[in-house]
Amino acid sequence: MNIVNYSLPDELKKRVSESIANLKNTNTVERIWKKDPKLWKENPSEDIELSNRLGWLTLPSENIKRIKEFRDFADELKSDYEYVIVLGMGGSSLAPEVFAKTYGSEKGYPALSILDSTHPAVVKKVLEHEDLNKTLFVVASKSGGTAETMSFYYTIYEALANFLPLPGLQMVVLTDPGSSLEKLAIEKGFRKIFNTPAEVGGRFSALSEYGLVPAAMIGMDLNIFLANANNLADTCSPSFIDENNPGLYLGTLLGEAANTGIDKLTFIASRSIESFPQWAEQLIAESTGKEDKGILPVTDEAFTNLNKYGSDRIFVYLRNDEDDNESLDERVAELKSSGFPVIEIKMKDAYGLAEEFFRWEFATAVSGIILKINPFDQPNVQLAKTLANQSLATYKNTGSLPSEKPDFEESGISVFGTGDTKNLAVTFSRFFASIKSGDFVSLMAFLPYDDRIEAKLRELRTKVLEKYSVTTTSGYGPRFLHSTGQLHKGGPNNGLFIQITDSIKEDIDVPGQNYTFGVLVTAQAQGDMKALLQKERRVLRLHLNKNTLKELDYIISCI
Template identity: 45%
Template sequence: MHVAAAEQNDLAARVWQRDATLWKTEPAHIAEISNRLGWLTVAQTMRAQIAALRAFAAEIKRAGFKSAVLCGMGGSSLGVEVLRDVIGSARGYPQLFVLDSTDPATIRALARKITPKKTLFIIASKSGGTTETLSHYKYFATRAPAQNFIAITDAGSGLHQLALEKKFRRVFENPSDIGGRFSALSYFGLVPAALMGIDLTKLLDRAEAMARACGADIPAEENPGEWLGVALATLAQHGRDKITFVTPRALASFGAWAEQLIAESSGKEGKGIVPVDGEPLGKSGIYGADRVFVHLQLGKTRGAKIERALTALEKIGHPILRVPLRDPYDLGAEFFRWEFATAVACALLGVNAFDQPNVEEAKVNARKMLTDDRRPLTADQLIWENSQFAVYATEKIAAKNLRDALRAFCAPARPGDYLALMAYLPNTPLNRAALKVMRVAARDALQIATTVGFGPRFLHSTGQLHKGGANNVLALQITAENARDAAIPGEAYTFGDLIHAQAAGDWQALADRGRRALRVHLKRGATLRALAAEMKRALRDA
């Protein structure tokens, strides 16, 4: 469907009319969708809360809090991460940390960076039952008093009840008609933003201006959200389903937010748009016909190297979508634009943008692992090991060494496939650098798109796409021994147990869905850098 056809079908008008049948006609879907469209007017709704949020931020400053830790997963943290990285804390306001991992080393490293009694802990979960977030609370609740905790959740949730029972300093009840990945402009984004001293009025002004620009009466070719959504869906339907974000360093975290929004909204029923975030630009000849590039620009800064690369790609037929931001506060506008575009794209693809039907599969498997005597799940087939690495696959692979296994796993890659690197490891500069080596090697040798996710964070983002989208993913899972574990007070399992169960649970879900998957386990003393070197050699020699 092109722009003219979109206009003829009143796409934007039907979104604003909250017409659930735009996405699905089944009663169960309609009921769910009807309760997930509050994001359309949330900027307007939250404007009335600005004064109260400013007053709360002033109270926290007066109380002497030096830092704040946001404990949340997926939509409860990714938008905040963008605001922190792009705008940041104003002078005199607490430094904000985001915790969205169950990796023991990550949790202990954060605990060393803060003084718990001078730290405000923001426990954020729409459902109020997010395992990771509640585990974070249990860990820090033994280190700081109840007045150091606030909650952001839906009214009546388990977290809401816990916060009242434990006498948290404050509970922010978020509008229940907003799903997690559409919540950046709700309390989930604005409470941490206020605590950082961000100008909420300016942020919401930009969001409301974009909402008006995406209005029901705006022609599709002039409607930035509708036009973008139609473009993404149309390109995906013509095989260009890998939306590749090209961002300046200052906007890098926006790609991770958009990745969750697009992947979790569209990746179901064997369909989906695959967001490619953080993949370095390469030579134009290595890209397949499944790519579309989105270039985010901030202010007047123009990277000459990036511009040359994009011009070369454009010349050989790759679509380039350019999205300029005047300044960091245009994030308010872009949050809304991409939410609107994603809703439109999903309508055109024929999927419900507001559910995540396959996310629960991995969670159920993880719970079984934790409660059923830690028994391993059935998908693991050990195909090779030595003193440093153990390699498992969902299907039998003949391999004499690690390099053989990696080569055999990657060899069947076809045009239109993508490699998903799923690392249940600390999100550190060293690990990010090693994963970059791996994805560049795969992209160049196989000429396929690559994605990277740190577990369990990505389970709340691209995890839905991996299991619910098209079966065109090569899933390379990486797990490791924990040098030191961390206890979860009140639980029979540790953070180390939890992250291993989450990895195993997703592995089983991938196997159940018939996905091509390989797991490399790093034994004590093995490094991701060594694995990256082996993969580079394996693909170079292929």
């Protein structure tokens, strides 16, 4: 099993020990496994997405019995397809992305990727550059009505129908029993329907069909993977009710650290497993970011001088022994010697991640007990959806999205939310002048996925971090709306948000829906901006009109 070491300040260590003693006295571990909602919320009226969202606890043991079913299906299709693309958002796609990036495909199995961006430039790449005739599409949506997922489906189905008499045969669905998507899959003759457990929320679904079906499709060894996950689940069982329970200890630490202002959970990972923190980001942010509380996961942030880090940091080092970790080991040693709280998780190989999926799920549930919040709902996600739908409705009724007038334009960039300034450098100076201890800056990029764009966003993050000594995060829209978006609006009001959008060069219709992907992604950006403003967050919007890379360079020069 993975080896976990904690390097903690004495005061924090004491708080955790005292808290675990209290949890032991109230039979917390046993009550978790009995799905007792009163651990999180005493009032029965608050048992919404709570006691009926704990099915993930038994997924490892249950799905060990289904390995042959998953493997047989994967072997049945592998000779027919060279590619598998998961169409899904949030918990429906993030675990498959980790599997694809960490394990790749075994010989003879198709390559796996995901589509979770509504930016037409990303959708266009799928339509034009994948061999559609050799591609199996997995339509993944728990509710069966996720707007982005269904838009992908309508578009892909029509593309397949152009050359296939039965396009449904190149589609597999993952959805809850009785959903509208299940009914559609039956009607359209999908190749396979996998019903997913109703008692498992999306972000806790990595060890359900949402993760395991794509995992089987690329030839992952599910025997090893699920055995590792089940071993960790056993150590989180009621047989371990104190500090020897790894999920209980980690969750208590996360909650107590956040209660003392140490709420910036900063991930460092070996190269082979560096995609895992992005899965954990959604799990933790969407679960804890509510009722003005929350733990902010920080992923993919560049290293900087230690004096740029605030006292609100706690670090997690995910170490794969098979990688070259010399530079990371040195960095973590510096963090520990400087007194920062550090959690080190060492695994002998990448299949150790199976333990981490369960460990972090259990820990997140426990942290909710400490923070006195419901970790299984997402009350503020709907606000941005509602406002985006209003923009879409305006478009459908009038043919245009709600008009937006920038405060000023500079070097091809339209700037919104600046007050009375008419200069970008001055705007940034005033915006960042509001930073105080415990704050963070988040880049929200409604831009296409592109290595060059990603490099510019990293450069922008690093410049903000080093100039203002503030925690930074970054996410692509609409992906982050199903992840950190809940924390942005439901967590503490300690974020500064920079939304970055661009002009759509080539748009794509969503068949039968009276809107395009360009309209959809713009409506989603508008909805999120309005939601943040309604929650009285500090927000700037930068719209890139012509040359995305050049204008990102200019933004960086103005910081």
